[in-house]
Amino acid sequence: MNVAAENETDLRHYTGPDGRGWICDNCGETIKNAGDGWVQWLSLPSESGNRGARDLSLVHHFPASPRKGSREHGCQFDEKFEFRKDRSIVCDLSLDSFCGADGLMHLLSLFADEKIPHGDLLTMIMRIHTPGYERARLHFDRAIAEGVVEPNLPEGFHWQKDITAVLRWAERQKR
């Protein structure tokens, strides 16, 4: 954890558990620090009996979005479009509010809310807090199929040594 992360009062400059930032779910570009990131999801209307939430995602905050010049909402949800689709309401918070020890507690508290699917929450927690996971997650399926690692945890969970092995393997594939 870098120095910024130890200062719980301002995590906007925190560059993630491996110092490489995060990858935007919308544009695929790097979110350099927590201040440039945005966590968002769509809360479904409870009266429809469809109580829940969809599309938990990590994207660029509008001012930092590479798409801000070409798309009205940058990488963030288009609230009107999503509402028209299924009357869902945008819920969102800055990425820095989910970093550090209190940020982790904040994410864990969302399990009690029971709206966001738990699998999506687990993935988001690992993306924000587990070193190497954000990039390794893009290669796990292929790396496992090719026998690079043989995970011995339930599906979707990975030890640091496996994350490191997958990242090294992915780096070699690029050459």
Ligand SMILES: [Zn+2]
């Ligand atoms: Zn983006």
